[in-house]
Amino acid sequence: MPKLQIILGNRNYSSWSLRPWLVLKHIGLDFDEIIVPLFEGDFKEELLKHSPSGKVPVLKTGDQEIWDSLAICEYLNEQNPEAHLWPKDSEARAIARSVSYEMHSGFFNIRNDMPMNIRRTIDGFEPSGLCQEEISRIIEIWTSCRQRFGQAGPFLFGSFSIADAMFAPVVARFRSYGIEVKGVAADYMQAVWTLSSMEEWATAAASEEWVIEAVEL
Missing domain, CATH: 1.20.1050.10 (Glutathione S-transferase Yfyf (Class Pi); Chain A, domain 2)
Structure with missing residues (x-):
């Protein structure tokens, strides 16, 4: 898997950013972070550089972009089946x-x-x-x-x-x-x-x- 990069909003407020970040940490993957402060300056334009939705979070892997918290978690589950991110039963x-x-x-x-x-x-x-x-x-x-x-x-x-x-x-x-x-x-x-x-x-x-x-x- 190429080096991962996740685009996050402010940690204090961005509940959607927290979710896949916890999954990345749980798996123990190496990844970089970019934080785009929400409602600061031209934040929307900055987000659109990373994702067509203009929202956080976004996971970037090589040339691929995955947005939406649950979609990112599902992608990480598929790529890391040994992590058992869903119950086995x-x-x-x-x-x-x-x-x-x-x-x-x-x-x-x-x-x-x-x-x-x-x-x-x-x-x-x-x-x-x-x-x-x-x-x-x-x-x-x-x-x-x-x-x-x-x-x-x-x-x-x-x-x-x-x-x-x-x-x-x-x-x-x-x-x-x-x-x-x-x-x-x-x-x-x-x-x-x-x-x-x-x-x-x-x-x-x-x-x-x-x-x-x-x-x-």
């Missing part, structure tokens, strides 16, 4: 894909009301009714997956998978906004948050100087 694998795609295509109220902001702790946050429904659904997913498939390790399906990468930004959001999580779901959050790669990302996010004012309100 067919039932677990089907559920892992289902919850990952549910995360990818839904939870719009959480995205809008609780944008990722790793540097910040928000006191007294009260989710709307629709946002609370989505929070409850995520906790239900985490609890069900851990109880059904998590016996072999601390993650949703035991060992780390694409599903964990997809939900990692939600872990960051729940911490920032003080969402109460109990039981096996709380244990799962701790397992994700204390991943060495997650800690590396959060440390780098804390040192960034870029600020997106709309997310800080």
